[in-house]
Amino acid sequence: MLPRLFIFIFCISWNLHAQKTNIQDIESKLNNKPKPDSNYVNLLNQAGDYYYDEQNHSKALEYYKQALQNAQKLNFKNGIVRSYSNLASAYRFMGEYNSSIENHKKAIEISNTRNDETQLAKSYINLGNVYRNTADFTEAINCYLKALEYSTKIKHIRYQSACLNNLGEIYRQQNNLDEALKYYQQALDINTKINDERQIATNLNNIGIIHFRKEEYQKALEVIDKSEALSEKANNKRLLQLNYINKGNIYFNTKKITLAKTYFEKALVLIREAKDLYNEALVKQNLSRIASAEKDYKQAEKLLIESLSLAEKTGSKAILAETYYDYMLLGAYMNKPADSVSYYANLYTKLKNELYSQQNAEEIAKLQNRFEYNQKIQENTLLKKDNRLKELEAIGMRLLSSKQAQENEILQRDAEVNELKIKEQEAEQKIQEQQLKTEKETSQKEKALRQLEQQKREIEQRQRDKERETQAIINILLITIIGLAVMGLGYMFYSLSKIRKQKQAIEKQAIAIREQADEIFEQSNQITAQNEELRQSSEEILAQRDLLHEQNNLLENERKNTLDSIRYAKNIQQALLPFPKRLNEYFSHFFALYQPKDIVSGDFYYFIEKEGKGFLALADCTGHGVPGAFMSSLGIATLENIIMAKNIYTPSEILQELDKTIQESLHQQDTGNQDGMDISICVIDKHHKTIEFAGAHNGAYILIDNEFKELEANKHGIGGYEITKNKSFQNQTLSFEQSCQIFLFSDGFQDQFGGDKNKKYSRKRFKELIEQTSLLSTDIQEQYLINELNEWKRDYEQIDDISVIRAKI
Secondary structure, three states: OOOOOOOOOOOOOOOOOOOHHHHHHHHHHHHOOOOOOHHHHHHHHHHHHHHHHOOOHHHHHHHHHHHHHHHHHHOOHHHHHHHHHHHHHHHHHOOOHHHHHHHHHHHHHHHHHHOOHHHHHHHHHHHHHHHHHOOOHHHHHHHHHHHHHHHHHOOOHHHHHHHHHHHHHHHHHOOOHHHHHHHHHHHHHHHHHOOOHHHHHHHHHHHHHHHHHOOOHHHHHHHHHHHHHHHHHHOOHHHHHHHHHHHHHHHHHOOOHHHHHHHHHHHHHHHHHHOOHHHHHHHHHHHHHHHHHOOOHHHHHHHHHHHHHHHHHHOOHHHHHHHHHHHHHHHHHOOOOHHHHHHHHHHHHHHHHHHOOHHHHHHHHHHHHHHHHHHHHHHHHHHOOOOOOOOHHHHHHHHHHHHHHHHHHHHHHHHHHHHHHHHHHHHHHHHHHHHHHHHHHHHHHHHHHHHHHHHHHHHHHHHHHHHHHHHHHHHHHHHHHOOOHHHHHHHHHHHHHHHHHHHHHHHHHHHHHHHHHHHHHHHHHHHHHHHHHHHHHHHHHHHHHHHHHHHHHHHHHHHHHHHHHHHHHHHHHHHHOOOHHHHHHHOOEEEEEEEOOOOOOOEEEEEEEEOOEEEEEEEEEOOOHHHHHHHHHHHHHHHHHHHHHOOOOOHHHHHHHHHHHHHHHOOHHHHOOOOOEEEEEEEEEOOOOEEEEEEEOOOEEEEEOOEEEEEOOEOOOEOOOOOOOOOOOOOEEEEOOOOEEEEEEOOOOOOOEEOOOOEEOOHHHHHHHHHHOOOOOHHHHHHHHHHHHHHHHOOOOOOOOEEEEEEEO
């Protein structure tokens, strides 16, 4: 009596689980919200997520229902969809599958009206999981294929992995072990590339079960041990349950009953914490088989009754079928009446046929064929979208030639504008300095005038005080003159003489004060005249500024017209690049990540096929923008002439001739011009399965028969008379057996500043990125590189043209 294995389904859930430390804060915010709004709905869902993680699904349901009611009142669509998805997940783990299906369908209905493809992919994965729990495999695989279509369309790698894993589940349950292993391995490859250890553990668990079903017990145990280690590292208790269940089954089949029972009991502890009725039914069924093997038939029957009750509550047809089978065997062991044994045998046969009918297998095959057919239609549609016109190549050269004269004129005018702006700034600065100086001098003179006036008032006050004092003395003298005639008369003459001297001194001081006042008044008149001169100068400068503004507007219009022409030139430059149709006919897979810093680029890539050989190159020309575009046009034309007209086919000789032609075309020996390019070139011979490579200061990466290599370039570039004397280029030849992938690139990606510390991405990190993603499909790798570049660059400015191409043979 063999135990039946349970396989973990990769489940994508909306729930963004809150941490334990935040629940009090969340509930406090809910209590302090005076009026429900969208934030209030999000807080209710976060509270539900907390209790969901705590395995308190009934409490989680209360919050999710409140969130749904408030979201519906507010017509908050995101909140409604999230609440339906959360309710569905909670119902699923409570074994209420009909309610779970109903809520998932409501979330899908709203997401369809909003064309939310990300949410649709997520909801179909989770709905497929519920159908799988109820053994409705046709509906389950239909959901997974829909989810795979959406996740492929939006290039969501993790969702694709989930779909592949769950499709493997269906084929495993249909006993198509090879097909199941294929899907599990594809999911594992994706998760390994993105280093998602949590899902790697899931995939390893499932692959281990396939080995178990093939009776490769030791191999199964090794793989599941790896899964268990990762589950413990991530504290993934749900997956640990399954690791323990599966190890219990392996030990049971290898007759190690004690170890099997230990692992089933370890799983049961975690299952009861999670209140997972589905897996509790499964483990009790397996423990019943162990009790039966130990001939403890009463304990076996007790556990089977509990398992049957749980299976009926959850609606799991797969566990019900296995329980009926065990009841049939147990009845025979316990010598129960034949009618009882026959009853359970009939129930088992009926349900087993329903689960594994030929009709289900045919329906699954139809669904898979429909998905593959839709994929082929999409690929054919993409191949038909090549609408580039060859006539643009000749026109492009003429337009690009005219742009140099326009660019020079713009630069000259920009220089004139800058000179006028500098003069304007200097004049304004001079006015401001003169005004500040005048204001300072005026302030100082006004302060001096105020001080003089204050001194004048003080002198006049002292004069009045002296006069009053003199009058007082005279009065005293008149009173005392009668008694002291002789003495008084003498003293009077003395006092009058003294007063006369004091009065003369005061009068001199008054005259000096008036003279100072006159001098200050004259200075004030001079300041007023200077202010008038400054006002007139200011008016003249303002008039010049208005004239400058008018000239700036004219120049801005001319600049806009020139930029429009340059933008059109971008279309011409794109037309000069290889046609996608030509590339896709020669290579089995190809992509080009091509992001100019400015409107037009100084990078270019090139491909031509001649006499059974393919010539693939990528170059980084001096500068970027319009000057770089001129150099790239010259490079393309020169390469075309070297290969097609001069019939030079060896990469090192092509570079040697390219260097010579660039120097001659730019008259570098006479002018000292140092413009040129860094370039890598490959010559591919499919018939002999060889690749020849040479590089001028630009290397390459190559993946030959799944072995990743770096091809070094020579240390000098193309062009530049003074620095390129006596240089040569080394030719490298490689062979391949099955397949080969070539990666060519400029230095724009690795030199881009960004990250937390605003540093360069670096050559080492770029090499690791290419190597780690080299086994992904071209579409997935291209999107991965774009995402990595955007995440690194953030809001920092792009500093150079960026080009990366991948070609698979």
